Amino acid sequence: MHIHELDTPALVVDLDVMERNLIRMAEYTRAHGLRLRPHTKTHKSPLLGARQLANGAAGLTVAKVTEAEVMLASGTEDLLIAFPIFGAEKMRRLVEVAKKTRVTVSVDSVEAARPIAEAAAAAGIPIGVLAEVDAGLHRVGVQPELFVSLLRGLAPLKGIELRGMAFYPGHIKNQDPGALAALSTLIQGLVAEAAAAGFALPVVSGGTTPTMWHSHEVAGMNEIRPGTYIFNDRNVVLSGACTLADCAATIIATVVSTSVPGQFVIDGGSKTFSSDRAIVDGFGLFLDAPDALFEKMNEEHGYVKHAGHQRKVGERVRVLPNHICVAVNLHERIYGVRGDQVVESWTVDGRGKLQ
Ligand SMILES: Cc1ncc(COP(=O)(O)O)c(C=O)c1O
Known part of the structure; x- marks a missing residue:
């Protein structure tokens, strides 16, 4: 796929x-x-x-x-x-x-x-x-x-x-x-x-x-x-222990609304990324949209401010989470890719195992 x-x-x-x-x-x-x-x-x-x-x-x-x-x-x-x-x-x-x-x-x-x-x-x-x-x-x-x-x-x-x-x-x-x-x-x-x-x-x-x-x-x-x-993840990059090229896990999201000028909204918020902050601004880093700032979240909406380049509804963006461990715990399934091909997937069997 x-x-x-x-x-x-x-x-x-x-x-x-x-x-x-x-x-x-x-x-x-x-x-x-x-x-x-x-x-x-x-x-x-x-x-x-x-x-x-x-x-x-x-x-x-x-x-x-x-x-x-x-x-x-x-x-x-x-x-x-x-x-x-x-x-x-x-x-x-x-x-x-x-x-x-x-x-x-x-x-x-x-x-x-x-x-x-x-x-x-x-x-x-x-x-x-x-x-x-x-x-x-x-x-x-x-x-x-x-x-x-x-x-x-x-x-x-x-x-x-x-x-x-x-x-x-x-x-x-x-x-x-x-x-x-x-x-x-x-x-x-x-x-x-x-x-x-x-x-x-x-x-x-x-x-x-x-x-x-x-x-x-x-x-x-x-x-x-x-x-x-x-x-x-983004926090490890900020710690100086790795580079962006060493980050293996990202979240792909879709632009679902551009109704507010200067902003686009994606189909993931705190239930997708978690609310963990980084020492710099934003709830994650847009890898293919450097002018975008992940400014705010509701549970299922991500509010993204952009500095000029408006996205279209249906466009996809790729986000590096601030803290991958809590993001993983929110997802049922993870997709393993090589290049642009999805070659395997697995369930997060330990998610929600809190006791
Ligand atoms: C007791 C303990 N050991 C090891 C780790 C792993 O550390 P890191 O998140 O820096 O990989 C954690 C992380 O929370 C921890 O709480």
């Missing part, structure tokens, strides 16, 4: 670009002796999880237990749930997942770890934990000065295996050498402190897409979990 025959709005992935992104990451991590455990929240599809495993990933990461259930179909032999999950129903499902593959959960409190330990002990199935530290995002993770206390709290819990340390340096949004050096000092110091207290940390797991090519500079980190790198 020709790309112009796709009904819109349609999320399309340039497979050549995606495969180049996967290969580049596999080569980078291999060259630097880093373990790659990509976060699958970006694509939410076991089909693409399997392609990441075929391209050097040693395991996969998810945020939710229901995502873990979906991601089993990738065939992964190692799953990290990088989220402090809590609740009886989650424990029940976690044990079922752990019967099928090796599972690790990142935790930042003994309160969160205890139910995991109890569920694992009751089922007689080992479940691993990574002790999470706040590396600067101030989201989850114990404060660095409490890291060793967390390790000491986790150690006596029967049923869980302490497999290492996790952190997420999402506060570093660009290639700032000072921020990376501070992160490196922090992580190296914590690994040394843990060792002095008698805790070996076989896994030291961090990494983001904006900092992906600097991962080897973070002393002590031996595993990275980038997610967005498979597609990249």
